[in-house]
Amino acid sequence: MTPAAPPAVAREAGAQGAAPAVNAVLFALLAAALAAALVLPFLTVAPNRIVSGTGIGLGALPGPAPLLLLVPGAVLLLAALQGRSRALKLSAFVAAAFALAGLVSIAAEGAREQSATLPSAGRVSFGAGFWVLALLAWLAAVDALQGLRWGPLRRTLALGGLLLPVVALLALGRLDHLALLKEYANRRDVFEAACARHVEIVLATLLPALLCGVPLGVRAVRQPRFGDALFALLNVVQTIPSVALFGLLLAPLAWLGGVLPGWEIRGIGLLPAVIALTLYSLLPVVQGTVSGLRQVPGAVVEAAGAMGLTRGQRFWQVEAPLALPVLLSALRVTVVQLIGLAVVAALIGAGGLGAIVFQGLLGSTLDLVLLGVLPVVALAMAADAGLGMLAAALARPDA
């Protein structure tokens, strides 16, 4: 569930009285951005994909484009000085969006110019300066959004809109000279299959995790002794490192595959990955179910019984809908955790984006690692936002 906004009265008082006029957070972000722009390399240029390259600062890039970043910078500075103005907060958000789009397109343009002077194996990658500046622009946008106090739906849409220019540049092929996109071009088929496989692993895990976890949670509430034993077991599972759990599953599954030859059961591949990830996901799902059901007021459940609702009606009409918001927020955490954890599943041949990450790590190719990691981050953010909006939509109409 989304955190409740403070009451309007308190907000009003804060805006007019105690709150300082200067937005210190935004000010700090701007100072950091200035330092990053002056000191850190914006792009790195290397003759091939393995060796580490030399950095190029933002100021060393040819053309007037870097100077254009001063425009959103000035707007943000104004917004930082007049922290109370709502119009300036909106302007700050737009400026941050422009800055982000500008950073990406300056990097893309720089990459195009640099790669003209390089051999075909040459690589132009984002430098530390780009990442820091992009992160700071994102944080400035988030800070402005928080100041605007929009609802969860509008906030999510706004954050999505922030990425729109980047997606557009990507779709138009303007980023193709960057090393990241060159790695992508080399592995387009592998990349797309890996993305699909990653989603597949997550969904294939989520289904059994919910189908087992929710009934187990219900039973844990009804029979506390069963619940104690269950949580003891699940907590132990949670402490096993994922790589070790994959290893532990290897032998029994290989044995099972030998016993049941027709079933195509193997110690490596999708099955052990899904089993291990399901085991990890059980704890948060069971916990979410249990705490969701426990926070349903006892008097409400009793009244339901006294009205003549049967056990089933009591559960489906009263307990389940009242427990759902808590279960959903637990599910949100589970899915985000799962998307990250599924990377490790590549170690036992389950595929997914982890395969690209590990390939990059083994070859010391950071851009390839990035190609695997960025979609994982994007997937996790999208799942988080999607489930967050679902939770907001399903939240009790009284909330």
Next chain:
Amino acid sequence: MIELRQVAKAYGARPVVDGLSLAVAPGERLVLMGASGSGKSTTLRMINRLVEPDAGAILFEGRDVRSYRAEDLRRRMGYAIQSTGLFPHWTVARNVATVPRLLRWPRARIDDRVDELLQLLGLDPPLFRDRYPHQLSGGQLQRVGVARALAADPAVLLMDEPFGALDPLTRHGLQRELLRIHHASGKTIVLVTHDVDEALFLATRVVLLDAGRVLQDGTPAQLLGAPASAAVRAFVGGTELGLRLLGLRTVGERLRPGAAASGAPLAADLSLRAALGVFLERATDRLPVVDARGQALGTLHLEDLFERDGR
């Protein structure tokens, strides 16, 4: 209507209800009164089988309650509790419609019934129908709770300290409404309370319980006028017993004809306890009395408040 025969219930080694026998006649307003732990709530909850007795039998309309399916039995008995137990994710209308929906009434009939009940409980239907419980005050919540209990027109209304959490003014308002509803519908009401004044005001019959046994079973006047033991006297009155007796009588019962007093008049249906307050406040011994339309009826003399033989 309801009969308890030698009913017993123990939690562990501690008996909560101990060989209780009780018959509730149709149309009665029976109040089960007692201190915490006297077994009054457990007794009530055994009637609709929220608690199953260890021994004895409970009959509803002549049949053992165990011969009903528990859900069917409960749908025929309204139930209201102190914390209301309203469903927070349902609107007021949906809450009130709980039992009619379970009984599969047609939609139109349910809608009509919900509006009728909200009206009856003094909640304007267009204003309250679509609100959620958290948008209501304590008194409004309890009104919805009572409306929900009455929804399927049950023959019996079971109430467990329904007004216990309300402020005195709201509580008294709802007590009056309950009496009004009872007069209009003639339902059998079994109500649990530890509040002596509430019991005396609402009951046609009071059963005073202690440790799961009946200390005394009688009308409010019998409990106050002839307490069966020192324990009953201590519970129902203590030093206030005389005042509570006055509370059972109205001004109209003791007035003398003729206008022998001046000042703001008393209403004839005011309790003598309240009238005594007015005497003390005005430092007088005579007060004029009028009926509901303001017509002069006579005079109340302070000395007539004393209980005398033959009155």
